[in-house]
Amino acid sequence: MAAGEWLQVTGANGSGKTSLLRILCGLISPAEGVVEWQGANIYSLGEEYSTSISYVGHRPGIKDELTAVENLRIASGLNGIEIDKSSAQRALEKIGLVAREHIPARLLSEGQRRRIALARLLVGDRKLWLLDEILTSLDKAAMAIVRSLIEEHLSGGGLAIVATHHDLELDSSHGQRLELAT
Amino acid sequence: MLRWIVWRDLLLAWRRRADALSTLFFFVIVASLFPLGIGPETELLRSIGPGVVWVAALLASMLSLGRLFANDYQDGTLEQLLLTPQPLYFVVLGKVVAQWITSELPLICIAPLLGVQFGLSNETLLILIVGLLLGTPVLSLIGSVGAALTLGLRGGSVLVAILVLPLYIPVLIFGAGAVEASVIGQTAASHLYLLAAITVLAVIFAPWATAAALRISIE
Numbered sequence: 001m002a003a004g005e006w007l008q009v010t011g012a013n014g015s016g017k018t019s020l021l022r023i024l025c026g027l028i029s030p031a032e033g034v035v036e037w038q039g040a041n042i043y044s045l046g047e048e049y050s051t052s053i054s055y056v057g058h059r060p061g062i063k064d065e066l067t068a069v070e071n072l073r074i075a076s077g078l079n080g081i082e083i084d085k086s087s088a089q090r091a092l093e094k095i096g097l098v099a100r101e102h103i104p105a106r107l108l109s110e111g112q113r114r115r116i117a118l119a120r121l122l123v124g125d126r127k128l129w130l131l132d133e134i135l136t137s138l139d140k141a142a143m144a145i146v147r148s149l150i151e152e153h154l155s156g157g158g159l160a161i162v163a164t165h166h167d168l169e170l171d172s173s174h175g176q177r178l179e180l181a182t
Numbered sequence: 183m184l185r186w187i188v189w190r191d192l193l194l195a196w197r198r199r200a201d202a203l204s205t206l207f208f209f210v211i212v213a214s215l216f217p218l219g220i221g222p223e224t225e226l227l228r229s230i231g232p233g234v235v236w237v238a239a240l241l242a243s244m245l246s247l248g249r250l251f252a253n254d255y256q257d258g259t260l261e262q263l264l265l266t267p268q269p270l271y272f273v274v275l276g277k278v279v280a281q282w283i284t285s286e287l288p289l290i291c292i293a294p295l296l297g298v299q300f301g302l303s304n305e306t307l308l309i310l311i312v313g314l315l316l317g318t319p320v321l322s323l324i325g326s327v328g329a330a331l332t333l334g335l336r337g338g339s340v341l342v343a344i345l346v347l348p349l350y351i352p353v354l355i356f357g358a359g360a361v362e363a364s365v366i367g368q369t370a371a372s373h374l375y376l377l378a379a380i381t382v383l384a385v386i387f388a389p390w391a392t393a394a395a396l397r398i399s400i401e
Contacts, residue, residue: 025265028401050267059258065197077186078266
């Protein structure tokens with residue numbers, strides 16, 4: 001894949017969409033083959049590769065006891081990017097989570113919790129987005145926001161690999177679909 | 183990075199105070215049952231006191247091990263931690279430091295009060311505190327390896343106990359031995375030096391082993 005391109009991974013349940021994304025992240029090792037980033041094996045790149053990717057998995061990866069702002073600030077800090085409260089709030093507003101920033105995540109709906117996870121993409125400033133079923137639990141408005149965020153990311157030279165059954169409605173000249181067989 | 187992981191886990195522990203309090207309560211109850219069961223024989227209590235306090239601390243620390251990675255594993259934050267651009271060694275170390283502060287430090291603070299129940303002198307209580315300060319980080323560090331290895335397994339807490347308790351024995355021997363040496367008027371220095379040596383080794387090797395175990399468990 002080149003800069004500005006996207007890949008949509010589809011397939012039946014159990015076809016290996018999540019496994020593929022986790023392999024691309026480096027969370028699990030492939031049975032065969034290698035994953036390369038800019039010509040080098042991701043395992044040889046180590047932490048350097050981690051600075052290039054953002055992964056949003058099946059589970060949102062947020063803490064129920066923390067507020068949206070706390071979740072975002074801590075996640076950013078752990079990734080070496082320190083952001084203040086106002087930056088976190090701006091990212092949450094951009095993803096459509098307004099007036100819910102200071103409520104513990106456990107009190108939010110599944111869709112709102114997913115928006116917090118997606119807000120990580122905005123503060124991460126990573127080149128490659130790996131998104132697993134990100135449109136699940138999102139309403140139409142949120143889906144539109146996510147699509148526009150991906151478009152914005154691609155137009156800035158980023159890459160996106162998305163596992164989803166939904167139509168991403170992205171510019172097909174810069175992307176491709178990969179159907180996994182069971 | 184280390185600062186953020188410690189801060190995150192401390193904040194979470196504060197929001198889930200009942201977990202830390204249950205560990206402390208367990209420690210107090212277990213250590214207090216012995217004087218009640220054995221009776222008021224001062225010499226007998228003084229001789230068993232060090233061992234009882236150490237065993238109670240050891241069992242109490244086991245209670246918090248199950249939570250060390252399990253919550254992060256369930257909500258997906260462990261995956262995010264594994265993908266941070268930092269060596270996993272420091273992620274593990276940060277989590278262990280936070281676990282020690284929230285689960286072990288309160289035990290150390292209350293241990294002198296429990297020691298008084300066993301008729302331990304002020305000097306002996308000081309040795310008990312120093313021993314716990316040196317030994318409890320080892321309990322957390324070794325425990326983290328067991329917690330990582332049993333992550334996601336059914337009956338993981340029992341497995342952790344089976345895996346980890348035998349490895350706690352040297353800490354128990356030297357920790358309780360230091361206090362016993364003080365009780366009979368001998369120097370506890372040698373026991374404490376050995377505990378310190380074990381702590382140094384555990385700080386070097388345990389987070390590395392835990393990181394490897396986490397990578398296996400997450401697959």
